[in-house]
Each structure stands twice: as structure tokens, then as C-alpha cells.
Amino acid sequence: MKKMFEVLALLFFVCLIVANTNAQKMSVEMVVVNAKVRTMDTAKPNAEAFAVVGNKIVAVGTNQEIRALVGANTKILDANGKLVLPGFNDSHVHFLEGGFQLSNVDLRDAKSPQEFARRIKEFAAKLPKGQWILGGNWDHENWTPNNLPTKELIDAVTPDNPVFISRLDGHMALANSLALKMAQVTKDTKDVAGGEIVRDKNGEPTGVLKDEAMSYINRIIPEFSFAEKTNAAQAATDYAASFGVTSVQDMSTGNDVGVYQ
Incomplete structure (x- = not known):
């Protein structure tokens, strides 16, 4: 029984090593380097680069730190010193x-x-x-x-x-x-x-x-259909995103909540 536990422990240890090695080899989908990144983090307000996986920023740091995450299929964008800001929020908008x-x-x-x-x-x-x-x-x-x-x-x-x-x-x-x-x-x-x-x-x-x-x-204008409202919400979303607005507080009525669900 003791020997069996020793074997299982050894296998578990090997699995951890393999998993850690694979994690180190894992690369991100895109990096942006040579940027002026404003993080809004008071402890580290500025950075040079960041890495993206899917729709999430997964790492922020120096050019050297972020380039270390580059793999064979990673897309590299050179910001050429341009300013990068977090997404904006519009706290009062008639979005629909x-x-x-x-x-x-x-x-x-x-x-x-x-x-x-x-x-x-x-x-x-x-x-x-x-x-x-x-x-x-x-x-x-x-x-x-x-x-x-x-x-x-x-x-x-x-x-x-x-x-x-x-x-x-x-x-x-x-x-x-x-x-x-x-x-x-x-x-x-x-x-x-x-x-x-x-x-x-x-x-x-x-x-x-x-x-x-x-x-x-x-009162005589026909009500918009749910599909028309959905299309309008999508158009507004695309337009807002094109200007860096990533979140809003909509002043529409409660009747329109379902459009966003």
C-alpha cells in the first residue's frame, strides 16, 4: 500500500511538471507593444505593452515582459508610442x-x-x-x-x-x-x-x-418591433465601441430591458 502511494505521488508530481511546462509554452493571441498604456491602477499607472487572449487583456507590463509571451501564432501590434486607455463608460445615454x-x-x-x-x-x-x-x-x-x-x-x-x-x-x-x-x-x-x-x-x-x-x-406612431429594437441596440453598440465606449447606463424604459438580455 505504501509503495502504491509513493507511485501515485510520483505520477502527480510529474503531471504538475508537465502542466507547468505546457503553461510556460502557452502563447497569447495578440500583444500590443511600444504603447503609452494608462492602467488606472494607482500602484502601477503606466505600462508599455499588454497581451490579449480572446476578448480579455491577460497581462500588462513592459515591452520585454509582454514579448516573452509571444508565440508562433501571436499577432504583434506596434503602437508606435500612441496612447492606450481603458474603455470609456457613458453614465447617461438614451442608447436605444x-x-x-x-x-x-x-x-x-x-x-x-x-x-x-x-x-x-x-x-x-x-x-x-x-x-x-x-x-x-x-x-x-x-x-x-x-x-x-x-x-x-x-x-x-x-x-x-x-x-x-x-x-x-x-x-x-x-x-x-x-x-x-x-x-x-x-x-x-x-x-x-x-x-x-x-x-x-x-x-x-x-x-x-x-x-x-x-x-x-x-401616440399614433407605430410601436417598434422587438426585432427592430434589437437591431437598433446592436447598431448603437457597434457605434459606441468604435469610439472606445465599452459600457453604458441606458436611460430607456424598463420595457426595453429584454432587448439587452
């Missing part, structure tokens, strides 16, 4: 909404009413009749004079598509005549508490709805 905006009409940097209308026309030309045109993020303060847009600016280029496009602050939006008709917003429609239907000198709605008045249109 931003994902949808990536596929909506973009008016943020439109410099004039004419450019505003042209972009909407070009966007509408790609859509089937009846599909809503949303998004926008327009800013009339970019225009001279900086008058608010009206439905007349876009009616001619969107005869078959309802439009409801937000100002960049989210506190007002412009509807075209088709959208106003669908929502039954007319000269006789009353303002709601906390909101305003902007009107012309004759009392007719100009198409701009402010704050709570936007609910007149929002």
Missing part, C-alpha cells in the same frame, strides 16, 4: 434611441432651411409610401435667420410619408401636414398642459409641437 437615430434622417448639421428640406427629400425617396420619417436632431439656431421650420418647408417633399422629426434638445418636433392630419391636429385642437402647438398668425398649426404637445403625434 441613439441606435434608431443611426438609421433615421440626420439633420443635426443642416446649415439652412433649404439643406434641411433637401436632406428630408433625399431620405424620403428611399422609403416606401406610408413609412414614418423620424429622427432629425435639427437645430434652427444654425440658420440665418434662425426661424423655426414649418410644415410648408417639407410638405412638398414628403407627400406620402408622415414626418415627425425632433429638435436636438428633444423638447420640440416638426410634423408635416400628413402627420398632423393622421393625428387630427387642427386649428381647433387645444394645447395640453406643459406643451404648446405652435401656430401661425391665423391660428393654424405650423407643424412644430413643443414638449407635452408632442404626444399628439407620438
